[in-house]
Amino acid sequence: MYHPDDLIQLSALQHYAFCPRQCALIHVEQVWAENRLTAEGRIMHEHVHEEGDESRGNVRIERGMSLRSLRLGLIGKADVVEYNRQTDGTWQAFPVEYKRGKPKLDHSDKIQLCAQALCLEEMLNAPVPAGALFYGKTRRRLDVDFNEALRLETQKVATLTHDLIEAGLTPKPIYAKRCESCSLMAECMPKTIQKKRSVESYLKRMLDET
Numbered sequence: 001m002y003h004p005d006d007l008i009q010l011s012a013l014q015h016y017a018f019c020p021r022q023c024a025l026i027h028v029e030q031v032w033a034e035n036r037l038t039a040e041g042r043i044m045h046e047h048v049h050e051e052g053d054e055s056r057g058n059v060r061i062e063r064g065m066s067l068r069s070l071r072l073g074l075i076g077k078a079d080v081v082e083y084n085r086q087t088d089g090t091w092q093a094f095p096v097e098y099k100r101g102k103p104k105l106d107h108s109d110k111i112q113l114c115a116q117a118l119c120l121e122e123m124l125n126a127p128v129p130a131g132a133l134f135y136g137k138t139r140r141r142l143d144v145d146f147n148e149a150l151r152l153e154t155q156k157v158a159t160l161t162h163d164l165i166e167a168g169l170t171p172k173p174i175y176a177k178r179c180e181s182c183s184l185m186a187e188c189m190p191k192t193i194q195k196k197r198s199v200e201s202y203l204k205r206m207l208d209e210t
């Protein structure tokens with residue numbers, strides 16, 4: 001169990017799963033670059049949270065709900081939590097996370113959503129078997145089953161993210177396809193730094209050989 005003073009932002013898991021260096025830049029070095037895409041995402045979240053709670057028959061909707069897990073050491077917010085009335089009269093939570101773009105090839109969004117479900121399970125002491133990601137670009141809702149594999153992956157990423165933030169060390173950049181959609185591309189400079197490192201190691205090899 002984590003101490004309440006040692007909780008990290010739930011969104012850090014999404015950043016870590018996308019790129020550990022991006023996670024360290026944001027959560028260790030406090031680098032944040034607002035660009036058109038991040039501004040659109042932020043405004044989308046603000047609109048969702050402002051819509052308020054509602055109740056329709058067998059569905060209750062809570063927006064901007066605060067979440068916490070001492071087991072995983074996480075704190076954050078769910079955009080939307082739908083509660084669906086079950087046949088036995090109990091209510092089952094179903095988190096929905098809004099994303100500006102389109103579904104990603106990696107698991108980072110699913111991990112963030114699953115982390116919300118694990119927080120809800122701890123807070124409500126009730127199972128949360130599924131949720132959904134809503135993508136603004138495709139206007140589609142992608143249902144996500146919180147199966148054992150995703151739960152284990154999410155718990156592992158939570159531990160790795162804590163380790164990274166506690167160590168306070170930013171990993172070196174490795175240029176990859178994901179960099180093209182990274183909001184911190186200009187601050188990170190993966191191509192420039194990688195090139196500089198390979199020149200330095202080439203010079204070192206040459207000096208070692210002489």
Ligand code: SF4
Nearest residue numbers: 019022179182185188
């Ligand atoms: S530009 Fe690439 S290496 Fe740098 S933080 Fe973004 S994804 Fe990671």
